Every structure is written in C-alpha cells, then in structure tokens.
Amino acid sequence: MALILGAASLVWAAEPDLLNSGDPDSLGRRDTLTDGFWGLNEQLADVGMELALNVTQIYQSNVHGGLSTHRRAGRHSGSYDLELLGDFERLLGVEGGSLYVHAEGVWSQSAGINDNSVGSYFGVNGDARARRCIDVTEMWYQQDFWDGALQLRLGKIDLTGGFEHRGCPVSFDCSSYANDENTQFLNNALINNPTIPFPDYGLSAAVHYAPARLWYVSAAVADAQADLRETGFNTTFHDEDDFFYVLETGITPQLNSENRSLQGAYRLGLWYDPQKKQEFSTGKVRRDDVGFYLTCDQMVFKENEDPEDMQGLGLFARYGWASSKVNDVTSFYSAGIQYRGLASGRDEDVLGLGFAQGFFSDRASGFTDDYESVWELYYTAQLTRWMAFSPDVQYITNPGGDGAAGDALVFGARAQIAF
Numbered sequence: 001m002a003l004i005l006g007a008a009s010l011v012w013a014a015e016p017d018l019l020n021s022g023d024p025d026s027l028g029r030r031d032t033l034t035d036g037f038w039g040l041n042e043q044l045a046d047v048g049m050e051l052a053l054n055v056t057q058i059y060q061s062n063v064h065g066g067l068s069t070h071r072r073a074g075r076h077s078g079s080y081d082l083e084l085l086g087d088f089e090r091l092l093g094v095e096g097g098s099l100y101v102h103a104e105g106v107w108s109q110s111a112g113i114n115d116n117s118v119g120s121y122f123g124v125n126g127d128a129r130a131r132r133c134i135d136v137t138e139m140w141y142q143q144d145f146w147d148g149a150l151q152l153r154l155g156k157i158d159l160t161g162g163f164e165h166r167g168c169p170v171s172f173d174c175s176s177y178a179n180d181e182n183t184q185f186l187n188n189a190l191i192n193n194p195t196i197p198f199p200d201y202g203l204s205a206a207v208h209y210a211p212a213r214l215w216y217v218s219a220a221v222a223d224a225q226a227d228l229r230e231t232g233f234n235t236t237f238h239d240e241d242d243f244f245y246v247l248e249t250g251i252t253p254q255l256n257s258e259n260r261s262l263q264g265a266y267r268l269g270l271w272y273d274p275q276k277k278q279e280f281s282t283g284k285v286r287r288d289d290v291g292f293y294l295t296c297d298q299m300v301f302k303e304n305e306d307p308e309d310m311q312g313l314g315l316f317a318r319y320g321w322a323s324s325k326v327n328d329v330t331s332f333y334s335a336g337i338q339y340r341g342l343a344s345g346r347d348e349d350v351l352g353l354g355f356a357q358g359f360f361s362d363r364a365s366g367f368t369d370d371y372e373s374v375w376e377l378y379y380t381a382q383l384t385r386w387m388a389f390s391p392d393v394q395y396i397t398n399p400g401g402d403g404a405a406g407d408a409l410v411f412g413a414r415a416q417i418a419f
Contacts, residue, residue, distance in 0.1 A: 032418045033386045048090025052083045053419040056127055056182050058412060060392075065406030066118040066399055075117075077108035077128040081182070088141075096144035102158075105134045118408045119400040121328070121372050122189040122358065125412075126181030137201045137228045150209050156231070157204040159220055159246065160192050166252040168265040168297075171208055171218035173198075173248075176265065176297045177316040177338040178354060182416055184338075186392055189356035189374045193293050195320030195332045197273050199244050202226020217249040224275050245272040255298075260305050264298035277326035280363035291322035303341060311341030316354075324361035332358040348382035360401045367401035378414075390414040 027033075032052075036042060041051055061074035081104055088097030112128030114120055140155030151163060162174040169179060178190045185191060192198065199222050206220035224242040250267035273289040295318045302312040317335040324330040336354030341347040357373040378392040392412040399405050 028384045031385050034419050037419070048087035050085045052085075053080065054083075054182070055080045055417050055419065057415045058125060058127055058186070060113050060125060060186075060410055060412035062113055062117040062408055062410050064409040066120075066396070066408035066410075067405055068117050075108070075113045075128075077106070077112050077125060079104060079106045079108075079127055079129075094143075096148075098142045098144075100138060100140055100142070101136065102138035103134055103136050104132075106130070106132050113410070118396060118410060119402060119405050120187075120374070120396050120408070121360075121400050122187060122194060122356070122374060124187055124394055124396070124410050126186055126188045126191045132229070135229050140204075149211070151207065153204075153206045153208075155203070156201060157206060157220075157222070158201045159198055159204060159206070159222055163206075163208040163216075163218060165208075165210055165216045165250075165265070166213075166254075167263055168252050170216060170250055170252070170265060170267060171206070171248050172196075172220065172246050172269055173293055173295055173318070174267070175295055175316050175318070176263075177314050177352065178297075178318075178334070178336060182414075183380065183388070184350075184352060185336075185354055185376050185378065186412065186414065187354075187356070187374050187376050187394055189332075189358065190334055190336065190354040190376055193295070193318050193320040193332060193334075194329050194358055195291055195322040195327065196246075196269075196271055196293055197244070197289070197322075197327075199224050200226040201228040202230075214251045214253055215249070216252070217247075219245075219247045221245050224273065240275075242273075242275045244274075246270070257302070260302040261307065262299040262302055264296070266296040267294065269293045269295075279325045280361060280365065281325070286326065289323060289326055291320065291327075293320040294318065309347075311347055312339070314338045314340075318356075324363055328360055328364050328367075329358040330361045332356070346381070350378075350380040350382075352376075352378050352380075368403040369398040369401045371398060372401055373397040386418045388416045390416075 044051055057078045059076045062069055084101040086099040088094040106129045108128050108131055112125040114123050118124050138156055138158055140153050140157050142151060142153045144151050159172050162169040163171045168176055173193050173196055178185055181191050202223040204220055204222035208218040210216040222244045224244040248267055248269035252265045255262040270292050274287050276285050276287055277289055278285055297316040299312055299314045315337055320332045322330055334356035339351045342351050354376050357371055359371045360367040375395040378390050380388050380390040382388050394410040396408040399408050
C-alpha cells in the first residue's frame with residue numbers, strides 16, 4: 001500500500017508536466033498505461049474486437065469501534081478485470097450481434113477487514129473476496145433488433161451490470177452514481193439494494209425493450225443456485241431447478257435548465273425467488289418469496305452545455321422491501337450525491353457522499369438492534385487518464401445489528417490503473 005501511495009503522490013506532483021506535454025504519446029496523455037497494449041487494440045479494432053484490463057488496489061483500516069481495532073483491523077485487497085468485447089457484425093456479418101467476456105482475479109489476503117474487524121452486515125468492501133487466480137464471471141451474447149429498441153442477452157450474466165437507456169444504466173437496480181465498487185462507493189449498501197436476493201453470476205436470459213423514447217421495460221430469469229466459480233451448467237440443470245425472476249420498468253427523462261439537459265432515470269422493479277426458505281418464527285419451509293424496489297438518479301446541475309461533459313451535481317436514491325418472515329433485511333433505503341469537477345481545474349475528479357440504512361426483521365435471530373446504517377464519503381482524483389486514486393471514509397452505526405459492537409470508523413484508499 002505504501003508503494004501505491006508513493007506512486008500516486010509522484011504522479012500527482014508530476015501531473016501538469018505529464019498532461020501538458022506536447023508529445024501526444026506522452027505518459028500523461030495516454031488513455032491507458034500501455035497505450036492500448038502497445039498498439040494491439042488498434043489491430044483488434046480493425047476486426048471488431050476490444051480488449052481492456054483494469055487493476056484495483058484497496059487498503060482499509062478500522063480505526064474505531066466494530067468488532068476489533070487490533071485483530072486484522074487493516075487489510076489490503078486487490079483485483080483485476082479483463083474484458084473482451086466482440087462486434088459480431090464486423091467479425092461474422094451478424095447484424096446487431098455482440099459478445100462480452102469478463103474474467104476476474106482476486107489476490108486479497110482475505111475477504112477484507114469486515115468479518116474480523118468491522119462486523120457490518122452489508123460489508124465495507126464490495127470488491128473484496130477470497131483469493132482466486134481467475135474466474136470467467138461473465139460470458140454472454142447479445143442480439144439487438146429494431147435498431148436496438150429490443151435487446152436479448154443470453155449466457156453467464158451479472159444481472160446488476162445492466163443495459164443502457166439514453167445514457168443511463170438500467171435493469172436491474174442500477175444507478176448512475178452508486179453502482180460500481182471500482183469507481184464509486186465501496187460499501188455494499190451503496191452498490192446494490194440488499195433486500196434483493198440477486199443470485200451469483202450464472203446462466204441467465206435477459207430482455208430489454210424500449211417501445212418509447214423515454215420508457216423501457218426489462219425482464220430476466222436466472223439460475224438461483226449460481227456460483228460464479230463455475231460455468232453454470234451444473235447448478236442450472238442438476239439438483240433443484242430454481243430460477244430467480246426480476247422485472248423492471250422505468251423512465252429516463254431529460255429536464256431542461258438554462259438550455260442544459262439534465263438526465264435522470266426512475267426505475268421500479270419486482271422480483272420473485274422460488275427457493276425454499278425457513279420462516280423465522282415458525283420454522284416452516286416456504287417458497288415463492290417476492291419483493292419490490294425503487295431506484296432513481298437525477299442530474300440537478302450541469303456546468304456547461306456540452307452533452308459529452310458530465311461536470312455537475314447528481315442525486316440518487318434507493319428503496320427496497322422484502323418479507324420479514326424469511327429475509328434478514330425487510331426494508332432498506334439509501335440516498336446521496338455525486339459532484340464531478342467540483343475543484344477548479346479538476347474536471348474529471350469525483351466527490352461522492354452517501355447514506356444507507358437497512359432495517360432487520362424483528363422475527364430474525366441474532367440482531368439486538370433494529371437497523372444498521374452507513375455513511376460513506378469518497379473523493380476520486382483522476383491523476384492521469386489511466387490512473388485514479390480515491391481516499392474513502394465510512395462510518396457504520398450498529399454494525400451487524402449488534403448492540404455490543406461499537407459504531408465503526410473505517411478509513412481506506414483505492415487506486416485503479418487502466419492498462
């Protein structure tokens with residue numbers, strides 16, 4: 001971690017020279033550290049393929065409260081994301097077809113500091129997992145019809161990865177400002193809604209339809225027993241054949257303010273989980289669990305009229321409900337802000353502040369407090385086009401719904417490099 005901080009400090013100090021160099025091939029002017037894998041991406045683009053590699057490094061330390069500030073209170077975690085996108089129209093002549101492959105690896109010392117030090121029910125690091133060399137977490141084919149108005153996606157899918165409608169991530173439980181642990185908030189409560197029992201990345205089918213300019217509807221069915229470490233065929237077609245269903249609809253309006261278009265997205269979703277679950281109070285096994293969620297984000301101030309320039313202030317909010325008979329978290333809400341380009345001359349820097357609170361079922365055991373709440377503040381400094389550095393602080397009230405655990409204060413730092 002000291003190496004990461006040192007490198008970030010050097011790049012920050014050298015940034016004016018890097019970015020203002022007259023040489024278009026200078027280190028600071030590159031979009032990626034290797035300049036597209038030393039020209040490989042230019043050759044791949046000629047045949048309709050694109051390759052990307054991003055590495056994320058995170059260090060967090062619990063400095064107050066929680067389960068312990070001594071036992072594994074500070075931990076480093078790291079991961080990489082290798083992505084391949086193929087345009088089937090250019091590759092094979094299939095109009096509207098595309099292929100996406102996403103491989104991930106994790107080299108964390110453990111699954112982060114949460115379980116041993118903080119004790120948060122939600123988890124303070126959405127990027128931390130047990131060490132794995134490589135997993136193909138996504139591999140799906142997408143076919144577009146009617147100029148993209150209808151999109152069909154089949155394969156191994158992350159349901160929270162979403163489609164895009166008028167520049168907004170939608171379908172399912174997406175957000176423009178709180179949806180990505182690598183570039184936005186780190187706490188799981190500010191990444192996705194914990195009342196939704198999303199299955200792990202596995203075999204799924206999803207469809208997105210936009211019959212009108214402002215309105216869309218999406219639906220998906222997914223293997224409820226999915227395991228991202230496997231292909232998905234074993235869990236989908238063997239043993240219990242339970243499938244998770246989700247339906248979402250929404251609008252993506254643009255508000256006008258001083259001749260500047262302010263993009264927003266407002267989403268409503270319903271989910272159905274047929275898996276067997278035991279009722280807390282009676283011990284009976286029941287099926288057919290259902291719930292709903294709401295999520296929205298809206299840009300409320302934009303610094304200029306350029307549609308490609310996203311400097312300005314955006315707001316986001318989420319709400320979710322699930323049955324208290326079989327779910328630990330029965331209701332949840334979160335809200336927050338993001339400002340891009342707050343500091344003069346730092347147009348790509350991002351400031352984010354979010355709050356989330358989940359209420360535990362009074363029928364579930366193991367909770368002595370009714371809720372857990374989270375505050376998180378981060379600032380992402382875009383040091384170069386290919387490197388970002390984010391200090392992060394979280395304050396967790398009633399971690400794990402355990403009255404014996406003190407409110408936790410977690411400091412962290414995240415560095416991301418695009419190769």
